[in-house]
Amino acid sequence: MPHRQASRRIGPFALTRTLAWLRLCAIAGQSVAVLVCALWMQLSIPVLPLLTGIAALAVFAVFAAWRLGQPWPVREWETIGHVAVDALVLGYLLYFTGGASNPFVTLLLVPIALAAAALSVPAVLAVAALAGIAYLTLIHSYLPLPMPMHGSGFPLHVLGMGVNFVIMALLLGFFINRLARALRMQQLEVQRVRERALRDEGILAIATQAAGAAHELNTPLATMRMLLPELRREHVSDPGLADDLVLLEEQVERCRGILREMVAFGQTQLSQEAEQMPLQAFVQGCLERFQLLRPEADLTLELPESAARLALRVPPGLRHALINLLNNAADASASRGSAEVELKIRSDAGWLELAICDHGPGFDAGGEPVALGRSGKQGGLGLGLALAEATAERLNGELTSGNTAHGAQVRLRLPLAVIGAG
Known part of the structure; x- marks a missing residue:
């Protein structure tokens, strides 16, 4: 599951999702621009063909949103297809509004920049070729942009360049930052998986x-x-x-x-077969085994009746993880001349929590984290916490540690969606 999520953070899926958001912004911006030019500035532009192109882009946006919700993966060729549709519609709109002389023609660079951050080199070259063909076509084939009825057209062109600069800066800054952040998250995930x-x-x-x-x-x-x-x-x-x-x-x-x-x-x-049993039977079996190993330990159990009836699918390794934590707690208590160990179990909000408390020296305030697998006891191999943490991670749970008024506490939290029998 983590690998699948990581694979969707960057690459074709991430770029296709970014294009979907850009497409919605483009539909809104293009609609406003056409209406402002036609109604407020009173430019004689072909409104009906322009609105038809925008409507076609809106239909494709609905299809793209549906496609992103499907379970099958997004391939590079499919992402290139989305870019081709966007470039085709943008080229169609530019054809009716001055072609390459329209300052908004530089928007054709946006798909290239986004593809460079998320796709392979051949895919980036394909996107660049599409944008280049669209640009070269608009140099020779276009309808001239009509000039306003009053004044020169140069200030209008400069205004368009300014608006285009702002749009490009916002789009590239925001969306490329999102893609770069997703790439950093993926790199961190890969590092965690490697460790x-x-x-x-x-x-x-x-x-x-x-x-x-x-x-x-x-x-x-x-x-x-x-x-x-x-x-x-x-x-x-x-x-x-x-x-x-x-x-x-x-x-x-x-x-x-x-x-x-x-x-x-x-x-x-x-x-890899899980045993099915009530929580009370699982805990009782673990405690019997622990008492055989450590008959001198004075164990106190807190198990509410509501949690005791929970049906579990006990995966391999969970029993040994709990016994290891209890054994560590017994060693920590023994280092202070105590035999007391407490096991507190509760279930709420879809999680099963097993808290093991001792009467030992506790964890150092700035000591090693649980991930290093060291309990701090003398003569130990340092494997108990490491094995318990490995079991917790395998079950999508977590292992945390802290200090109490009389010693240390280690909490093993496991999702009932993974270990619950129902």
Whole structure:
């Protein structure tokens, strides 16, 4: 979705949309100019042919507005067609009003300038050729512009040049500035996409190493799982050692369970299938897993009844993102001798917000942003926030951080339009 929007900010679509607005301005300005010349200045100009040309341009403007609302992309050749229609109508109007001697003939340069900011070189050359052909034709074929009944025609020509200068300055300044701003926005979007791709590539490399480590660890864990019961039977007479061996067996089983979860998570990521469940069931599963990892943590949950009944399509990675944030909060609280962690969940205005609060030192006032993936804890790998932010971006959500009266708060906001089952 972001890529599609970025592709429409600059290029044929942007130029066609700009031409549509210019076309409306041209219709209004040309109508006023014809009526002023014919009624107020009393010039004997062919009013009916001029108004017919303006009406034809208005019909095309309606078609262009309809076309811009359609989902299929605008191609360069189509944009050139729009420019050709505008040039043809302008040339038609100039034919009845002095041809190349009309000071407004320089308006033929506007499509060239706009095309140069949005189209490829061959397309710009095509637009320039159209404008050039129209100009050369108007040098030889035109109806002379009638002079006013009183006074010389030179002041009228100078006045027309002045008005044309103002129009050109406004058009080129305003619309080219819009196109240039759209180009800058696209460049920023490309830079963000490149940075996101580099970060995701790093996360993928870490995931690959983790998969290899899980495969390698499975063999020594199986060996320990086989030898520990035998050692416990051999040293049954030593209660202290037997208790230690029982603890080691439990830790081995815990490691095997973690490895199985890693494999299951990888398979889920590859399948890209979302689980459907109520929000309460999702949160309960995450908290059970977190309590197994951090049994010492004192977790407080705030989950309104209205939000608990929400049906979710839980995408791959969301569960691990939440557990990572809870684990970071537990580490931050532990650094201050506290075990308190708070999870506050609320749903409003089409968003699901998961706020994780700790009782730690908080974030530095001018510290690293969340995007760098550093929680500030000692001995951490700095991956928890990075993985959580990657998940948030993939789901069109956001991850923000801040400080509270007793520690730090990290908020994971996700659109229900993406994760909601209904």
